Every structure is written in structure tokens, then in C-alpha cells.
Amino acid sequence: MTAVHAPVSGLLDVERVAADFPILSRTVRGGNRLVYLDSGATSQKPVSVLDAERDFYTRHNAAVHRGAHLLAEEATDAYEAARATIAALIGAETRELVFTKNATEALNLVSYAFSNATAKAQHGRPLPSGAERFVLRPGDEIVVTEMEHHANLVPWQEVCDKTGAVLRWIGIDDQGRLDLDHPEHGLHAVLGERTRVVALAHQSNVLGTVTPVRVVADAAHAVGALVVVDACQSVPHMPIDVADLGADYIAFSGHKMLGPSGIGVLWGRYDLLEAMPPFLTGGSMIEVVRMEGSTFAPPPQRFEAGVPMAAQAVGLGAAVDYLQALTSADGSLSGLAAVAAHEHALTAYALGSLAEMPGVRLIGPADTTSRGAAVSFVVEGIHAHDVGQVLDDRGVEVRVGHHCAWPLHRRLGVAASTRATFYVYNGLRDVDDLVAGVRHAQSFFGVA
Amino acid sequence: MDLESLYQEIILDHYKRPRGRGLREPFDAEVHHVNPTCGDELTLRVTLDGDVITDISYDGQGCSISQASASVLHEQLVGETVATGLATTDAFVTLMQGRGRVEPDEDVLGDAVAFAGVAKYPARVKCALLGWMAWKDAVSQAVASETPEVAP
Ligand SMILES: Cc1ncc(COP(=O)(O)O)c(C=O)c1O
Numbered sequence: 001m002t003a004v005h006a007p008v009s010g011l012l013d014v015e016r017v018a019a020d021f022p023i024l025s026r027t028v029r030g031g032n033r034l035v036y037l038d039s040g041a042t043s044q045k046p047v048s049v050l051d052a053e054r055d056f057y058t059r060h061n062a063a064v065h066r067g068a069h070l071l072a073e074e075a076t077d078a079y080e081a082a083r084a085t086i087a088a089l090i091g092a093e094t095r096e097l098v099f100t101k102n103a104t105e106a107l108n109l110v111s112y113a114f115s116n117a118t119a120k121a122q123h124g125r126p127l128p129s130g131a132e133r134f135v136l137r138p139g140d141e142i143v144v145t146e147m148e149h150h151a152n153l154v155p156w157q158e159v160c161d162k163t164g165a166v167l168r169w170i171g172i173d174d175q176g177r178l179d180l181d182h183p184e185h186g187l188h189a190v191l192g193e194r195t196r197v198v199a200l201a202h203q204s205n206v207l208g209t210v211t212p213v214r215v216v217a218d219a220a221h222a223v224g225a226l227v228v229v230d231a232c233q234s235v236p237h238m239p240i241d242v243a244d245l246g247a248d249y250i251a252f253s254g255h256k257m258l259g260p261s262g263i264g265v266l267w268g269r270y271d272l273l274e275a276m277p278p279f280l281t282g283g284s285m286i287e288v289v290r291m292e293g294s295t296f297a298p299p300p301q302r303f304e305a306g307v308p309m310a311a312q313a314v315g316l317g318a319a320v321d322y323l324q325a326l327t328s329a330d331g332s333l334s335g336l337a338a339v340a341a342h343e344h345a346l347t348a349y350a351l352g353s354l355a356e357m358p359g360v361r362l363i364g365p366a367d368t369t370s371r372g373a374a375v376s377f378v379v380e381g382i383h384a385h386d387v388g389q390v391l392d393d394r395g396v397e398v399r400v401g402h403h404c405a406w407p408l409h410r411r412l413g414v415a416a417s418t419r420a421t422f423y424v425y426n427g428l429r430d431v432d433d434l435v436a437g438v439r440h441a442q443s444f445f446g447v448a
Numbered sequence: 449m450d451l452e453s454l455y456q457e458i459i460l461d462h463y464k465r466p467r468g469r470g471l472r473e474p475f476d477a478e479v480h481h482v483n484p485t486c487g488d489e490l491t492l493r494v495t496l497d498g499d500v501i502t503d504i505s506y507d508g509q510g511c512s513i514s515q516a517s518a519s520v521l522h523e524q525l526v527g528e529t530v531a532t533g534l535a536t537t538d539a540f541v542t543l544m545q546g547r548g549r550v551e552p553d554e555d556v557l558g559d560a561v562a563f564a565g566v567a568k569y570p571a572r573v574k575c576a577l578l579g580w581m582a583w584k585d586a587v588s589q590a591v592a593s594e595t596p597e598v599a600p
Binding site: 029030383384385386389390393400401402406409415416444445 | 450451454455460485486487488489509510511512513569572575
């Protein structure tokens with residue numbers, strides 16, 4: 001039985017969008033329609049992205065920024081054009097954008113600037129001018145939040161272990177929002193004159209919570225700290241302008257925004273990038289190399305050692321073009337604003353449907369205020385793995401476990417949760433299939 | 449479609465009525481194993497009398513497959529010799545890693561044959577093995593601590 005839905009405003013024309021994604025027409029597990037609700041882990045790719053990568057390899061392939069032949073020129077142009085497209089998406093200058101393998105590498109690139117600068121300073125070795133900002137002393141503090149993905153937590157723990165800095169964190173309330181006013185683990189309780197870095201997610205990959213980055217960033221800047229934002233779950237889903245956001249760095253992954261795997265982005269304020277020692281070293285990132293020592297290229301090249309992932313960059317550029325060309329079905333919105341409105345409508349529908357189900361407990365904000373399209377929940381009496389298995393058997397693909405946010409799950413008193421995430425190719429019907437699947441799991445395991 | 453072959457009655461029964469669950473004293477070795485992909489945890493104790501397994505007690509939280517598997521482990525191995533227990537474990541591991549192409553031997557595995565369907569779901573194999581890997585670890589510690597230290 002398929003529910004018939006009255007028109008919901010803000011939605012994209014899902015059937016038309018889904019037709020651009022070849023994988024969505026395949027069937028799974030015995031002929032079931034594929035209902036892909038795991039875009040928070042990685043998104044599917046439209047044909048235009050696949051074509052862009054293929055076209056690069058079939059016509060322009062060469063090593064970027066090396067060699068002077070025609071193909072090298074074309075490949076370099078394509079790679080740099082992608083950089084400009086992606087920079088424009090987030091309101092950044094092109095030279096402020098560094099390509100990495102993924103967001104994890106981008107966050108490590110920043111965290112290593114601190115441990116590398118600290119190590120070099122201890123030995124009196126040369127550092128770029130301005131690098132004192134990255135030198136940590138024992139007792140300096142790095143602040144994260146309790147809802148971070150491991151990618152924006154473990155690198156900072158490592159920096160602390162290498163430098164003697166101390167990790168502190170902002171807690172969350174039971175609704176899964178940052179508990180900024182808490183007397184012990186609120187923003188002002190945790191920030192102090194020793195705070196050197198504040199690293200936080202813009203949108204939680206588990207709870208969907210959108211954090212008040214501007215508020216946190218202003219407070220962090222007031223004590224002289226740098227602000228690193230994990231924008232993995234925001235750049236793909238909403239309009240972002242780095243000037244408005246107030247961060248000093250943002251990191252995101254191409255594969256979560258319709259782009260290929262193997263490409264991520266670090267955006268950083270140029271003066272900060274210039275002051276940072278390199279992360280990975282080798283070819284392409286140098287200025288002059290002598291046996292006695294080397295000097296390094298200016299950013300972004302300083303942080304792009306080795307032959308880069310040119311085809312993936314081109315693919316990500318095509319993904320950005322695709323996202324920007326989307327319009328809502330009623331023509332009222334376009335680009336990332338249309339994406340955000342679409343996801344907002346789906347999230348509202350999913351939260352409403354799941355909240356009505358006996359034995360289902362949502363984790364994360366119960367309404368759509370400052371909340372994105374990650375919907376996580378616990379089904380009483382059924383482990384998330386088993387919920388996921390029953391859903392998978394019906395073609396509904398969700399994520400189960402702790403979603404690389406183990407401390408967050410511990411804080412919420414949940415061992416593992418089931419997470420559905422929505423993107424441009426999901427419709428109301430997918431939410432219905434999710435709900436029907438959860439109901440089936442309850443009857444299969446005899447808990448409802 | 450394949451749900452019933454994965455979740456055999458025996459598995460669901462062990463999940464709902466776990467045998468031998470709870471940590472007991474005395475014991476010769478205790479281990480704590482986790483499945484880092486999903487956060488499932490198991491604490492397991494082994495008690496030996498000579499080379500006979502007199503108890504396997506356990507506690508933890510996890511999915512139906514991991515919990516039922518620990519329960520079956522308890523039922524199959526308590527009262528057996530360590531050598532038989534390890535042979536059963538080897539057979540179980542072979543079955544689990546066989547991608548559904550290994551013919552299970554019920555004489556060796558007992559109720560553990562019910563997990564044959566799990567082998568077709570690579571993501572769940574770790575769940576089924578959690579308890580067995582914990583027991584293998586615990587028994588090797590227990591045996592090592594019983595063996596008198598040989599002076600160098
Ligand atoms: C919030 C958040 N941060 C960081 C990451 C890490 O991204 P990647 O694995 O692409 O480096 C992810 C996704 O896995 C995420 O959702």
C-alpha cells in the first residue's frame with residue numbers, strides 16, 4: 001500500500017532528480033526498490049559527475065602542476081577551475097581552498113599544524129612567520145564538543161598527547177543541543193585564556209543538530225582561539241558563506257555532496273594558511289630544495305604534496321554545478337537553499353511519523369528548528385543492528401551503530417542507534433518505507 | 449526474504465532466553481571484548497578444572513546475533529574439555545568466514561549450526577564471533593596462568 005501525499009511545499013521534484021542517479025534504479029535483496037537513506041555516510045552520484053570524471057580521463061588526463069605539455073596544461077586548468085567553483089560555493093577566495101583526500105585529512109592537516117609547529121619550535125627549527133599561533137605549551141587548551149564525529153575529536157586528542165595541551169569539551173543537553181549555558185561544561189565555563197583552538201561540528205551527523213557556530217566563534221575569538229568547523233554535514237545541505245560563519249577553518253568531504261570519493265576540502269583564512277608549517281611533504285609543495293633543507297610553496301600548494309586527485313576534483317566541481325542548478329518543484333528556490341528546504345520538509349515528515357510510533361525513541365532535537373536531515377532513533381527491545389537488518393531486507397538502507405560518535409552515544413545512554421539521512425533524491429515515499437520497515441522489525445522481533 | 453534463514457528460531461530463542469548469562473565467581477580469566485564498528489561489548493569469564501571447562505559466564509550488550517551466539521557458546525562448551533572447545537571454535541570460525549559456502553557439521557557444532565545463515569552477511573559475522581573470540585582469548589589466558597612459570 002502506498003500512501004498518497006498532498007503536495008508539500010519546498011520539495012524538489014524527486015522523481016526527476018532521482019532519474020539522474022543511475023544507482024537508484026537498481027533493485028536490492030530480492031527485487032526490492034532501493035531506498036537509500038545513508039547519504040550522511042556517503043551520497044550517491046549523478047550521471048553528470050560520473051561523466052565529468054570520465055571526460056577528464058578520456059580527454060585531458062595528465063599530472064597536474066607538472067610538465068609543460070598540452071595535456072598537463074588542460075589537466076591543471078580543469079583542476080584549478082574546480083577549485084574556483086568550490087570556493088565560490090562557500091564564498092571563499094580560490095587560493096584559500098586546499099584539496100585533501102577527505103574531511104578527516106583536512107582536519108588532521110590543521111591539527112598537525114599545531115603539533116608540527118610545536119615540535120619545530122622546541123628545536124629552534126625554521127617556521128613560517130606568524131607560526132607562533134600554532135605553537136602549543138603544556139597546559140594550553142583545546143576545546144571540542146561532546147557531539148563530535150571521531151574525525152574532529154581523535155586528531156585533537158593526539159595533538160594534546162604530543163604537546164601537553166589539555167582537551168576540554170562543551171557538553172550537550174538531553175535534546176542533543178550544545179549546552180552553552182551549563183555552569184561546568186557550558187561555553188563560558190570551558191573557554192578561557194589558555195584556549196587555543198575550538199573545534200566543533202556545524203551539524204551533528206547523528207542528531208542533525210545545527211550548532212550556533214557564530215556564537216561559539218565570537219566567544220572563541222574573544223579569548224584569542226582559532227575556530228575549526230567540521231562542515232561535513234552542512235556544506236552539502238545548506239547555503240554556507242565562510243565570512244558569515246565566522247570560523248577560521250572549515251573541512252568537508254566531496255563524497256557526501258554528490259562528488260567522488262577521494263576528495264575533501266579544507267578552507268582556511270589565507271593569513272593562517274600562510275603561517276602554517278606543511279603537513280604531508282614531498283613533490284609539488286616545495287619552493288627550493290637543497291640537501292641542507294627546503295623551503296615551501298605558498299598555500300594552497302604547500303598543503304598539496306604529490307600528484308593530486310585531479311579527476312576527483314573535476315567530479316566535485318561538477319557536483320557543485322549540479323547542486324546549484326537544482327530548483328524546488330514550485331520554482332521558489334534554487335541551489336543549496338532548495339536543497340535545505342527539501343530536506344527540511346522531509347525531516348519534518350519523518351520526525352512526525354516516527355514520533356507517533358509506539359516503542360520508537362528519537363534522539364536529537366524533536367522539532368526542525370536548527371536541525372538538519374539526520375534522524376536517529378532507538379527501537380525499544382531491538383538492537384540497532386537488528387533493525388537495520390530487517391530494513392535492509394526490504395531495500396531500506398540506513399546506518400546502524402554509533403556512527404563514529406561513540407562519546408555522544410555514551411552521553412545519551414544509547415549503545416547503538418539507527419540513523420536515516422535524507423538528500424536530494426529522497427522523497428516522502430522513502431520515509432513511508434522507513435516507517436513500514438521499522439514496524440515490520442517490531443513485529444518480527446515480537447516487541448509490538 | 450532471507451530474514452528467516454538469518455534469524456533461525458534457535459537464535460531468537462537464545463536471544464530471548466539467554467543461557468548462563470551473568471558473571472559468576474570463581475573464574476580463572478576474564479576478558480572484555482568490543483566490536484568497534486557498532487560499540488557492542490562483552491565481558492566473559494572462564495573457569496577450568498584441569499582441562500575441563502566448568503563455566504563460561506558472560507555479560508554485555510549487543511544485537512540478537514552477538515547475544516545469542518554467546519548463549520550458544522555457553523551451552524555448547526561448558527562441561528567439555530578445552531581441546532574440544534577449541535576444536536568447536538575452529539569449526540565455528542570456519543563456518544562464519546565461509547561466505548555461506550561451508551557445509552556445517554552439526555556433530556561438532558550442535559546448536560551453533562543455526563548461525564550458518566549469518567555467514568552470508570559479512571557485516572554480521574563479527575557479531576556472531578564476538579563471544580567466541582572472547583572465550584578463545586580468555587581460555588588462553590587461563591591456561592597460561594595455570595602453567596607454572598619456567599625459570600629462564
Ligand atoms: C560530521 C562528520 N565529520 C567528519 C566526517 C568524516 O568524513 P570523511 O570520512 O569523509 O573524512 C563525517 C563522515 O563520515 C561526518 O559526518
